[in-house]
Amino acid sequence: MKSDIKSLSKKEIEELIKNLFENDSLSKEKLKKLKQLAMSRNLKLGGMKKRFCKKCYSLFTIKNSENRIKMPFKKIRCKNCNYTATYKIKH
Numbered sequence: 001m002k003s004d005i006k007s008l009s010k011k012e013i014e015e016l017i018k019n020l021f022e023n024d025s026l027s028k029e030k031l032k033k034l035k036q037l038a039m040s041r042n043l044k045l046g047g048m049k050k051r052f053c054k055k056c057y058s059l060f061t062i063k064n065s066e067n068r069i070k071m072p073f074k075k076i077r078c079k080n081c082n083y084t085a086t087y088k089i090k091h
């Protein structure tokens, strides 16, 4: 990660976050920092928020998460900390 991250534009941060999410080795620490950075810049993580647990910052994988869809909601349970996130499905 660049050290001059605070001087990056919103768009550059968005790109950075997207790129990091493509990387499976994204650590919890990095994820936490990225989330804080996005929040401090008023950036919306959008769909990326559903890719990790907001309680323990584990990146969701098929193994450590459980998805359940009960229209119009989608529930993702983190098997790591047992937190369940609920999202409304938009069409």
Ligand SMILES: [Zn+2]
Residues within 6 Å of the ligand: 053, 054, 055, 056, 057, 058, 078, 079, 080, 081, 082, 083
């Ligand atoms: Zn969790």
